[in-house]
Amino acid sequence: MSDYDVRMIVLSTDDLDDSIAFYRDTLGFELKFRDGTHFAALDGGSVTLALATALDHPIPGKVAVGIKTDDVDAAAKAVEDNGGAILKAPYDDAYERRAVVYDHMGNGLVFYSPLPRS
Secondary structure, three states: OOOEEEEEEEEEOOOHHHHHHHHHHHHOOEEEEEEOOOEEEEEEOOEEEEEEOOOOOOOOOOOEEEEEEOOHHHHHHHHHHOOOEEEEEEEEOOOEEEEEEEOOOOOEEEEEEEOOOO
């Protein structure tokens, strides 16, 4: 079993309300979480479909794959050591530790791990 779990696909949007309505009404995805007018997570079954504006998207205008891991720093280093590149070094936001990287072919990946709750 891998230490990495693909959990999310992040799509870009310029209009969060419109995108939520599209995926809800067209595909029946239920809204799981919303953060203002810049981020929403929809229930895509085994993978969360995230919609994000440029304010909250790790690589605006691109598709990014969210990969949950226990060690964000080691994951980012492994990618860099094997021909990829770090776009945004590991950092903590309000909810999780993240790193944004490109694989060796330029595909966007976001490694993340929930922060302990205080």
